[in-house]
Amino acid sequence: MGELGLNPTYLAFQIVNFLLLVFLLHRLLYRPILNMLDQRKERIREGQEAAERARTEAEQLRAGFEKQLEESRAHARKILDDAAAAAERLREESVANARDEAQRILDRGREELRAEMAQARRELRQEVATLSVVVAGKLIQSSLDTEKNRELAARLIADLGEQS
Amino acid sequence: MDFLEIIGFKGLHISLAAEPLFHIGPITITNTIFTAWIVMAVLAVVSFLATRKMQVVPSGLQNFAEAVVEMLYDLVESVVGDRARKVFPLIATFFIFILVANWMGILPGFNSIGVWEHDYEGHELFIPIFRAANSDLNMTIAMALIAFLLIHAGGLIVHKPLGYLKHLAGPLPILILINVAIESFVPVSLSVRLFGNIFAGEVLLLVMRVPVVGAAFMVLEVLFGLIQALIFTMLTLIFLGLAMSGEHEHDGAHA
Numbered sequence: 001m002g003e004l005g006l007n008p009t010y011l012a013f014q015i016v017n018f019l020l021l022v023f024l025l026h027r028l029l030y031r032p033i034l035n036m037l038d039q040r041k042e043r044i045r046e047g048q049e050a051a052e053r054a055r056t057e058a059e060q061l062r063a064g065f066e067k068q069l070e071e072s073r074a075h076a077r078k079i080l081d082d083a084a085a086a087a088e089r090l091r092e093e094s095v096a097n098a099r100d101e102a103q104r105i106l107d108r109g110r111e112e113l114r115a116e117m118a119q120a121r122r123e124l125r126q127e128v129a130t131l132s133v134v135v136a137g138k139l140i141q142s143s144l145d146t147e148k149n150r151e152l153a154a155r156l157i158a159d160l161g162e163q164s
Numbered sequence: 165m166d167f168l169e170i171i172g173f174k175g176l177h178i179s180l181a182a183e184p185l186f187h188i189g190p191i192t193i194t195n196t197i198f199t200a201w202i203v204m205a206v207l208a209v210v211s212f213l214a215t216r217k218m219q220v221v222p223s224g225l226q227n228f229a230e231a232v233v234e235m236l237y238d239l240v241e242s243v244v245g246d247r248a249r250k251v252f253p254l255i256a257t258f259f260i261f262i263l264v265a266n267w268m269g270i271l272p273g274f275n276s277i278g279v280w281e282h283d284y285e286g287h288e289l290f291i292p293i294f295r296a297a298n299s300d301l302n303m304t305i306a307m308a309l310i311a312f313l314l315i316h317a318g319g320l321i322v323h324k325p326l327g328y329l330k331h332l333a334g335p336l337p338i339l340i341l342i343n344v345a346i347e348s349f350v351p352v353s354l355s356v357r358l359f360g361n362i363f364a365g366e367v368l369l370l371v372m373r374v375p376v377v378g379a380a381f382m383v384l385e386v387l388f389g390l391i392q393a394l395i396f397t398m399l400t401l402i403f404l405g406l407a408m409s410g411e412h413e414h415d416g417a418h419a
Contacts (some may be wrong), residue, residue: 004180004181004301005179005182005300005301005302006305007302009192010182010192010194010197010300011305011306012306013191013197013302014200014302014303014306014307015306015310017197017200017204017306018261018310019310020204021207021208021261022254022257024204024207024208024211025207025211025253025256025257026253028208029207029211029214029215029229029233030233030252030253030256032215033215033218033230034233034237036218037230037234039220040220043220
């Protein structure tokens, strides 16, 4: 035993030494690192879950946006259609208005023309009657009753007018 | 007895027993205990530095320490499963301590830095200050005893005392004698194997102190140091796994 160096005291000493080392390494190395590994595992799991959640959320958002976009497109199309229809209506209205206006102007022109023609005719008739009396008076040089003559002349001119 | 003189190396000296260095009160400190302390101090300091500022994204020393711990933990878990957390500190410390102590023993200065003393017969004796911790049977037996207790404590806790007795008695009750004998020799073989390899390595390096050749043997010793650490740890782990295994087959099989 002596030559092999076996010694119960040393043996006990080394057992205590080793157990002390186990304790030290447990405190300083194993526990912190195993805790860290667990923590990291947990973090990775959380990260994956968060990523999955974010993906689903993004998917939902995308669907929402697409729906909105489609709605906006339809809305825009409707606005365009409405505007085109309104413009068409406006055009037709203005064309009709213009036509009416032109017609009215034409009518009024015609009316005025007619009135003026009647006026002119009336004036001409009086002028002719007066002139006829003057001419007739001068021609026959007689003192005829001017009033009677004018009546006579007017009848004559009316006859002439009806004939013309 | 001078081991090296017997095999023809006069002047060289290495004894099977660890040499006493100094005394603390009633306790004599040998050079192997001293070296074991150095190993412990180195491991404690490195561990402290590695885990001082733990970061979720590891770098440098923390990364290395995590790699080692995770590798060992996976190994333990692959054998004992859910109970890995309980036995891991002991198993991992077996590996780390034996490996670091073995590799430290290869360093220059081990077995070569020392003092000359006179023994009680007046002979000059060379006392190396540094000597590989596992080249002392006290160290290896200490660890083998702890391993032995761990193995059977594990078996007792998993199977309960009566169940463990049945476990030892399987598959035939008469085999309990053989099983107990086998179990008893586990720590003997563990301790003597480790001691023999490391002691032989020391002697080898001492004898082969020749340039180039010595370096080649040092490379071999690095390999042996790792292999011995693995063997001790794996055998302890496997025997522990065996002692704790088969907890369900006893329920009905041994009616």
